[in-house]
Amino acid sequence: MSIKSFAAKIFAGIIHGKTQKWASNPVETQQEVFSDLMAKAWQTGFGKDHDFENIQSFEDFAAKVPVRDYEALKSYVDRVVKGEENVLWPGKPLYFAKTSGTTSGAKYIPLTKESMPYHIKAARNAILAYIHETGKADFVDGKMIFLQGSPELHEKNGIKLGRLSGIVAHYVPAYLQKNRMPSWETNTIDDWETKVDAIVEETYNEDMQVISGIPSWVQMYFEKLQQKEGKKVGNIFKNFSLFIYGGVNYEPYRAKFENLIGRKVDSIELFPASEGFFAYQDSQKEKGMLLLLNAGIFYEFIKADEFFTDKPKRYTIGEVELGVNYVLIISTNAGLWAYNIGDTVAFTSLSPYRVIVTGRIKHYISAFGEHVIGKEVESALNEAMVGTDVSVNEFTVAPQITPAEGLPYHEWFIEFEKEPANVEAFALKIDAAMRKQNVYYDDLIVGKVLRTLVITPVAKEGFREYMKSIGKLGGQNKLPRLANDRKIADALTK
Template sequence: MSVKSFAAKIFARIVHAQTKKWADNPVETQQKVFAELIKKAQHTQFGKDHNFSAIKLYKDFTDNVPVRDYEQLKPYVERVVLGEPDILWPGKPLYFAKTSGTTSGAKYIPLTKESMPYHISAARNAILGYIHETGNTGFVDGKMIFLQGSPELDEKNGIKFGRLSGIVAHFVPAYLQKNRMPSWETNIIEDWETKVDTIVQETINEDMSVISGIPSWVQMYFEKLQQRAGKPVGKIFKNFNLFIYGGVNYEPYRAKFEKLIGRKVDSIELFPASEGFFAYQDSQAEKGMLLLLNSGIFYEFIKADEFFTEKPLRYTIGEIELGVNYVLIISTNAGLWGYNVGDTIAFTSLKPYRIIVTGRIKHYISAFGEHVIGKEVESALNQAMQGTGVSINEFTVAPQITPQSGLPYHEWLIEFENEPEDLNAFALTIDAAMRSQNTYYNDLITGNILHTVVITKVAKGGFQEYMKSIGRLGGQNKLPRLSNDRKIADALTVIK
């Protein structure tokens, strides 16, 4: 065992004990975070506007601070972007994470000296948790690759900004730098296809042991590696045994990945966002990711089916239930208050609190009142593929309200790697899985309001072509699993 492997095991044991301490006391931990946030921000402009000095209890907070999304918080954010101090959080941010908004244009999410360390420690602790559970340290001496945005940053009014993954690249510990790939010169390449080609060239002869990134874009990297070497990724990188991912559900990609790799590898799921690092998979045996309750974030939860009512109830960690779909609301040490992240989650465990991401509150299909969510379509597709040899590259779902003939239906646009022998039977299997999960959808089918699922095949590379056409190929960009309109579906129909 190398010195690095030995040290990793000791560090993993320490971090596990620290994590268990706060995870075993969730309510107290969150109460402490809440009190610290309010106290720290009471003299900011936001704190003065929302009477923070009088907030003693959680009810005081909900009475004074409404739930907001980025657009509603934007007047405060714009003042921070202009360089004003003490607006949302004391002083000025260290960075802005710039993200693409669907309704707000570019979004600038502040990262402060208090919040930034948690982005780094959470990713580190996810790996250390894996080491503690499995005892596997073989990967720590190999090379590690993180498919991410450019680390080159721009500046606005004295504050640097860029992609979160590019900002995080500046905080990689020195002991990992010599193992980390790709090179700085490769990482700053803006064109994603050129970047991936260069990464392939740079890594193909290296001893890669850990690979991390959004599954759809790692898949592109794996395909190019396989084309170049003429053999599975697992034979190119014989010591590759850990895949770290976040951003989208891995399950629809798993069969394709195992074929590209040529064997199974362990994986760790992360739940990072520009607004905060919320959770990571802490167990290979248990479902869900550990919600990080001690990371400068105070969490609230609103039931998704009540979210659009006039005054939905807001719940704290001690009040949630298993299996309920919640909208995630956060208040953070970066100055986001009662902030609607847009993600929906469900709890899989209460001791400790583990979650799965079920979708986006704005990404759903309810053209007929069915309110189908991302988790349901992903689960239905996984059930249909199970044991069939079918694998996919990408998919999305949209309603077809005005078909040329017959009843309206949900159209599934799928780019297959291995197609089913009987496409119609495969569609009916998906439909049955959807009906078993969503009673509203089932009622629409049985009531002859909707036709069963219709699958439209998308040509190989069609989804990448679509993402390229809208300027969102690569990096942290993700395709919505489902939409309540046909903007994406119609564009893909042309590509096919």
């Protein structure tokens, strides 16, 4: 055992003890975060507009501060972008994380000197939790790769601007710099395919032990490695032992990855976003990710099936229930207040509080009142694949409201790595799994409002070509699992 791995085990034990302390006092921890946020932001422009000075409780806050998304908060963010101080948080942000918006074009998410350290600590602590639980630490001596956006930053009115993953690249600790790949020069390549080719050239003969990134883009890296070397990734990197991922559910990719790697490797799931680092997988044995209650973020939860009603109830951490689909609402030390990030979560444990990401509140199908969510389509596909040799590279689902003939249906666009012998029979298996999960969908099938789903196979690399055509290949970009319109479906059909 090296000095570095020995030290990592000791440090992992220390961090585990600290984590247990706040995780075992969740309500008190969140109250402390809430009080700290109010105390620091009451003299900001937003704080004055919403009477923070007289907020004494969460009930006061909920009465004075409505839930907002980026578009609704944009007038405040625009002032910050123009260089104004003390608008959402004291002073100016350190950075803006630039992301793709929906109706507002580019989104500028502030990162402050108070919020930035939590992004770094959470990623570190996820690895330390793995080391503490498993006792495995030898990988800290091997090479590590983080598939991420360019670390090049620009300036906007004196504030640095870039992709979140590129900003975080500037905070890699010195003791990991020697092990970290790819090189700075390769990381700054803009074109994703060119960048992955360069990463392959830099890494194929290295001792890669930890690989991290969004699964769909790591898959591209693995496929290019296999094309170059003609063998499984696990044989190219004999000591590859840990895959760290976030952004999407890994389960639809798991079989494909195990085939590409040639064996199973441990994995750690993360739940990061430009708006905050919310959770990480703290156990290889338990389902879900530990919700970070002490990270400068105060959480609220709104039941997803009540979200679009008039004045839905806003729950705090002590009021949530297992298995309910909630819209995640946050207030942070970066100056986001009662902010809807768009993600939905469900709790898998209340002691400690662990969550799974179930989808996006904007990514659903309810063309006929069925309100199908991302978790349901992913679970149905996984269930249909059990006991088969079918494997799937990527998929998305859309409603077909006006078919050329017959009843409307849900259309599943699937890019198979290995196609089922009978696609229609496979579609029926998915449909049966969907009907078990979603009673509204089942009622529509029984009532002959919908017919059973239809699979439309997508050509190899069809999804990759689609993402490239809209300028969203690589980086932190993710394909929506489902949509309530046919924008993606029509592009794929063409």
